[in-house]
Amino acid sequence: MSIQDRLQAVRERVEAAAKRSGRAASEIHVVGVTKYVSTSSTVAALQAGVVELGENRWQVAKPKWDYIHEHKLELPEPIWHFIGSLQSNKVKDVVGRFDYLHSLDRLSLAEALQKQAEKMDASIKCFIQVNVSGEQSKQGLKPEEVRPFIEEIKRFDRVQPIGLMTMAPFELEAEQTRPVFAGLRQLRDQLLQEGGADCPIRELSMGMSNDFEVAIEEGATYIRLGTVLIGTEEDEQ
Ligand SMILES: *Cc1c(COP(=O)(O)O)cnc(C)c1O
Numbered sequence: 001m002s003i004q005d006r007l008q009a010v011r012e013r014v015e016a017a018a019k020r021s022g023r024a025a026s027e028i029h030v031v032g033v034t035k036y037v038s039t040s041s042t043v044a045a046l047q048a049g050v051v052e053l054g055e056n057r058w059q060v061a062k063p064k065w066d067y068i069h070e071h072k073l074e075l076p077e078p079i080w081h082f083i084g085s086l087q088s089n090k091v092k093d094v095v096g097r098f099d100y101l102h103s104l105d106r107l108s109l110a111e112a113l114q115k116q117a118e119k120m121d122a123s124i125k126c127f128i129q130v131n132v133s134g135e136q137s138k139q140g141l142k143p144e145e146v147r148p149f150i151e152e153i154k155r156f157d158r159v160q161p162i163g164l165m166t167m168a169p170f171e172l173e174a175e176q177t178r179p180v181f182a183g184l185r186q187l188r189d190q191l192l193q194e195g196g197a198d199c200p201i202r203e204l205s206m207g208m209s210n211d212f213e214v215a216i217e218e219g220a221t222y223i224r225l226g227t228v229l230i231g232t233e234e235d236e237q
Pocket residue numbers: 033035056083084167208209210224225226227228
C-alpha cells in the first residue's frame with residue numbers, strides 16, 4: 001500500500017472513531033512515527049500530508065531531520081515530536097529541533113530542558129508521561145504524582161506542559177487497553193477541575209497502531225502511529 005492509501009485508510013478510521021464518540025476528527029492530531037523507516041519514506045509521508053512527525057531516538061531521527069531541514073524551501077514544514085524516553089544529558093539533541101516532547105517524567109529532566117532552552121533561547125511543549133497501568137516496566141509518573149509535579153515545574157518557564165501521555169500495555173485485543181486510556185482522561189479532567197482556567201493540561205497523547213481507535217473514543221487528541229500509517233522496514237523493500 002502506498003503512503004497515500006495508508007493515510008486515507010487511517011483518516012477514515014479516525015473519522016469513524018471520532019464520530020462514534022461524538023467528537024470532531026479535526027481535534028485529533030495524527031503523529032506519523034517514522035522511527036522504523038528511511039529518510040525517503042519519511043519525506044514521502046511529509047509530502048503526502050503527514051506533517052507531524054514522531055521519532056524516539058535522535059540517532060535515528062538525525063538523517064531525516066537534517067535532510068528535511070536542508071530542503072526547507074521545497075518541503076512542507078514539519079512539526080517534530082520526540083516520543084522516546086530522554087536522558088538528561090541528551091536534551092541538547094532535542095531542544096531547538098523538536099516542538100514537542102511526549103515523555104517528561106521527572107524533575108531533573110525538566111531542569112535540564114530549561115537550562116538548554118535558556119541557552120538556545122527556545123522553549124519546548126511537553127506531555128507529562130503517566131504510568132496509568134502501574135506496570136513496573138512502564139515509565140512515567142504515578143497518577144497521584146502528577147499534580148505536585150505540575151506545581152514544581154512552573155518555575156521552568158521554557159518547559160511548557162500541555163497535556164498527559166501514556167503507553168498502554170501491549171494487548172492483543174485493543175479493547176483491553178480502554179481502562180488505561182479512560183484513566184488518563186479522568187486524570188486530565190480532574191486536573192482541569194482542580195486547576196481551573198489556569199491549568200495548562202488539556203491534551204492527551206495516547207493510542208498507537210493497534211489501539212488508536214479505542215484511544216480516540218476515550219478522548220485522545222494526539223495519536224502516535226508508526227506501523228499502520230508510515231509502515232516498517234518490511235514495507236520499504
Ligand atoms: C514506536 C512508538 C509508537 C508507534 O508505534 P506503532 O505501534 O508502530 O504505531 C508510538 N509511541 C511511542 C512512544 C513509540 O515508541
